[in-house]
Amino acid sequence: MVKNVPTTQKLFFKLVAFLFGGLLTIHSYGQNRKDLSPIQYVNPLIGTAISNTESAKIHSEAGSELKGQTFPAVGVPHGMTHWTPQTRATERKCLSPYYYEETRIQGFRGSHWMSGSCTQDYGSVTIMPMSGTLKTDVVARASAFDHKHEKATPAYYSVKLDDYQITAELTGTSHAGFLRFTYAQEQEAYLIIEPNSDEGEGYVEIDAEKNEISGYNPVHRIYQGWGKPAGFSGYFVAVFDHPFAEYGSWQQQDSLQPGVRTAKGTQSPVGAYVRFASEKNLVVQVKIGHSFTSLEAARKNLNAQIKGWNFEGIKQQSERAWNSALSKIQVKGSSEKDKIMFYTALYHTKIIPRIFSDADGTYPGFADDEKVYTTSGYDYYEDFSLWDTYRAVHPLLTLLEPKRTSDMVNSLLRKAEQGSWLPIFPCWNSYTAAMIGDHALSMIGDAYIKNIEGFDAQLAYEVMRKNAFEANTDIADYKEGKGRRAMDSYLKYGYIPLEDSVPDAFHKREQVSRTLEYAYDDFVLAQVAKKLGKEQDYQQLIQRAANYKHVFDTSTGYVRGRYADGRWIENFDPFALRASFITEGSPYQYTWYVPHDVAGLIQVMGGKEKFINRLDTLFEKRYYWHGNEPGHQTAYLYAYAGIPWKTQQRVRDIIREEYSSESGGLSGNEDSGQMSAWLVFSMAGFYPVCPGMPYYVLGSPMFDTITLTGPAGRKFTIQARKQSDTNRYIQSAKLNNKPFTRSYLLHEEIANGGQLVLEMGSKPNPAWGNSTADLPPSMGMGE
Numbered sequence: 001m002v003k004n005v006p007t008t009q010k011l012f013f014k015l016v017a018f019l020f021g022g023l024l025t026i027h028s029y030g031q032n033r034k035d036l037s038p039i040q041y042v043n044p045l046i047g048t049a050i051s052n053t054e055s056a057k058i059h060s061e062a063g064s065e066l067k068g069q070t071f072p073a074v075g076v077p078h079g080m081t082h083w084t085p086q087t088r089a090t091e092r093k094c095l096s097p098y099y100y101e102e103t104r105i106q107g108f109r110g111s112h113w114m115s116g117s118c119t120q121d122y123g124s125v126t127i128m129p130m131s132g133t134l135k136t137d138v139v140a141r142a143s144a145f146d147h148k149h150e151k152a153t154p155a156y157y158s159v160k161l162d163d164y165q166i167t168a169e170l171t172g173t174s175h176a177g178f179l180r181f182t183y184a185q186e187q188e189a190y191l192i193i194e195p196n197s198d199e200g201e202g203y204v205e206i207d208a209e210k211n212e213i214s215g216y217n218p219v220h221r222i223y224q225g226w227g228k229p230a231g232f233s234g235y236f237v238a239v240f241d242h243p244f245a246e247y248g249s250w251q252q253q254d255s256l257q258p259g260v261r262t263a264k265g266t267q268s269p270v271g272a273y274v275r276f277a278s279e280k281n282l283v284v285q286v287k288i289g290h291s292f293t294s295l296e297a298a299r300k301n302l303n304a305q306i307k308g309w310n311f312e313g314i315k316q317q318s319e320r321a322w323n324s325a326l327s328k329i330q331v332k333g334s335s336e337k338d339k340i341m342f343y344t345a346l347y348h349t350k351i352i353p354r355i356f357s358d359a360d361g362t363y364p365g366f367a368d369d370e371k372v373y374t375t376s377g378y379d380y381y382e383d384f385s386l387w388d389t390y391r392a393v394h395p396l397l398t399l400l401e402p403k404r405t406s407d408m409v410n411s412l413l414r415k416a417e418q419g420s421w422l423p424i425f426p427c428w429n430s431y432t433a434a435m436i437g438d439h440a441l442s443m444i445g446d447a448y449i450k451n452i453e454g455f456d457a458q459l460a461y462e463v464m465r466k467n468a469f470e471a472n473t474d475i476a477d478y479k480e481g482k483g484r485r486a487m488d489s490y491l492k493y494g495y496i497p498l499e500d501s502v503p504d505a506f507h508k509r510e511q512v513s514r515t516l517e518y519a520y521d522d523f524v525l526a527q528v529a530k531k532l533g534k535e536q537d538y539q540q541l542i543q544r545a546a547n548y549k550h551v552f553d554t555s556t557g558y559v560r561g562r563y564a565d566g567r568w569i570e571n572f573d574p575f576a577l578r579a580s581f582i583t584e585g586s587p588y589q590y591t592w593y594v595p596h597d598v599a600g601l602i603q604v605m606g607g608k609e610k611f612i613n614r615l616d617t618l619f620e621k622r623y624y625w626h627g628n629e630p631g632h633q634t635a636y637l638y639a640y641a642g643i644p645w646k647t648q649q650r651v652r653d654i655i656r657e658e659y660s661s662e663s664g665g666l667s668g669n670e671d672s673g674q675m676s677a678w679l680v681f682s683m684a685g686f687y688p689v690c691p692g693m694p695y696y697v698l699g700s701p702m703f704d705t706i707t708l709t710g711p712a713g714r715k716f717t718i719q720a721r722k723q724s725d726t727n728r729y730i731q732s733a734k735l736n737n738k739p740f741t742r743s744y745l746l747h748e749e750i751a752n753g754g755q756l757v758l759e760m761g762s763k764p765n766p767a768w769g770n771s772t773a774d775l776p777p778s779m780g781m782g783e
Helices: 005-022 054-059 294-306 311-326 336-348 393-400 401-417 440-449 458-467 474-479 487-493 511-531 535-551 599-607 608-620 636-643 644-658 673-685 745-750
Strands: 083-087 109-111 124-129 150-152 156-162 165-170 176-183 189-195 203-206 212-220 227-241 246-250 256-258 260-263 273-278 282-291 329-332 362-364 372-374 696-697 707-711 715-721 729-735 743-746 754-761
Touching: 054 644, 083 294, 083 487, 124 165, 124 176, 124 227, 124 608, 150 362, 176 294, 176 696, 189 282, 189 401, 203 246, 203 273, 203 336, 203 511, 212 273, 227 294, 282 608, 311 336, 329 336, 329 535, 329 673, 336 673, 393 401, 393 440, 393 673, 393 707, 401 440, 440 458, 440 511, 458 511, 458 729, 474 729, 487 511, 511 535, 535 599, 599 608, 599 636, 608 636, 608 644, 636 644, 636 696, 644 673, 644 696, 644 729, 696 745, 707 729, 715 745, 743 745
Parallel strands: 715 754
Antiparallel strands: 083 109, 109 124, 124 189, 150 156, 156 165, 165 176, 176 282, 189 273, 203 212, 203 260, 212 227, 227 282, 246 256, 246 273, 329 707, 362 372, 696 743, 707 715, 729 754
């Protein structure tokens, strides 16, 4: 122990403890700051509390949008199941299983929550230890806890349950969880396990001879086909390292059935309980396998991934998996808080989509296909929140993990084969029609344009083309979510008129936003057609990519709802949030959604001066809403008008205003990683404004050095000399020791490895990157 520490040093240490309390910090691992690995900068509690940003306060209306809706997910990147403390017994829409403000823990959940979403959990199971009196009611059994005694990392979570004096610890693999409970008191030691069936259809079975509890809960659809069986269940097999001194089940909470080994719900909660022989500091371990295919598959997954009872070994294995994934981007310089923000954001991008296939490659068929399939050389993925993630999550994966991207493309192609249409927003292994657009085209097209290998490009084009050229005339199929919504109108008018209310969708109406997003998707498919030599399709699609002009009212300078006869909607307010023809925003915010033809947008808006002035007004009058995705590209559009220094200015402002290292440090729903993917790209200094085109617009790097490592080991390094919040402006640049004046990077320049050196300064340099002749190729609509 060090004694006689000077007062100033004591104050410094107290400050460090305050700033990094509860995070993965020096104290957490007993290492010096220089030795920290990426996982130690991750704080999984960021986004679990009410947002403290101005954007959320100004723009968000629904309570869920005031939270990041994340959860402290424990396991490995893109795992089938992530474990989390449960503060809410919920399989209700828009309710995360964990909220930072809540003070009691109800159990520990093997969750399939789509991180940062307004969906709902499915196929999950909860385990809760307790001592003294057995309680099965989810509220009555909950224990108080203190965040001071809580530790959260991507690979490990621990907390002290104050009511029971039990320490709970969690770790896991992609298909299995490992839990350890230490009962400090010499009292009756119980544990309950409960399948969280939203329809009360769960099942549990106790095998006392094997120290095993297994079960399942059938999954039900949401959005299209709400409440219908999804055709699969969440299966689990839990094995304990202690024999059961007593066991039983229940079919109504607190209606115990001692010695009864099975329980099956019929619109009621079910569960199982066990008691262990009492002893002080009793340590009970449980490992639990998961599957969406069968109980036997869950058992196989468990046996394949956790062979013994080495909790620390599995924890270290998970840590290695996270460090391997997070180390693909290494940063130096800047503050510890910035590194926490950066690596936590990178962690959040690696939860969804989830691996859906078992360890041996088996998985249940998509949608109504009741067959069990087996993959060949790839993992099968599910839960593609594509309206959100096509923007930056998937481009980030494409850049850093092309093999995983290829697997995800193959997963989408299998869904198209099994369900007959390429899904638009596939979740719960079903079609959903949950959001607008057709962004599987963007995700697949971006991968193809950036030369990702390992999937059938011709098959990919065929299924994408069907979505883009055909309206689904099978009404039953259409209502199930197959095919673009309002496709008849879009093909007939070149836009979706207000008369078409788009009734067979979760998001109804929103005609202008749909038109804008279909125009972008058509542009991406046009690039694929061009690369494949399908000239006729290319010409049709590139013409349709200009359909955004049909909903742009040049008399007002904004996108606007329009009737079939060409009339514009009256009583138009461009600043009105939740306009019926706009998706989750205002016409002003959606006016900037033309990522594929910014030059055309500048033209219809009346030229560069008006374009720039209106962008300035958007930010200066605080109309910009970062807490929702449609505007995530907007700050980067200044570069297209020849003033990239304003992009550098605005991006830095957004980072400082909309993100922090606190639990309320996200300005809106995380939305399956998109809110964080924007931050990862933007702190690294570049952003994919138009996925489907192989370039990234430069911003203002937040670190002195950023090194990206590709799959072949090739490294691309960005050095931002003298960067700071004050020195945010690029003065000059060199790429591989040659003068560099472009305001964007090509994908191949990063993928091939190299070095970009940026000289940063405190004042804008209008002479750097101002040449419109150097703008990205999408500016000319594919010229």
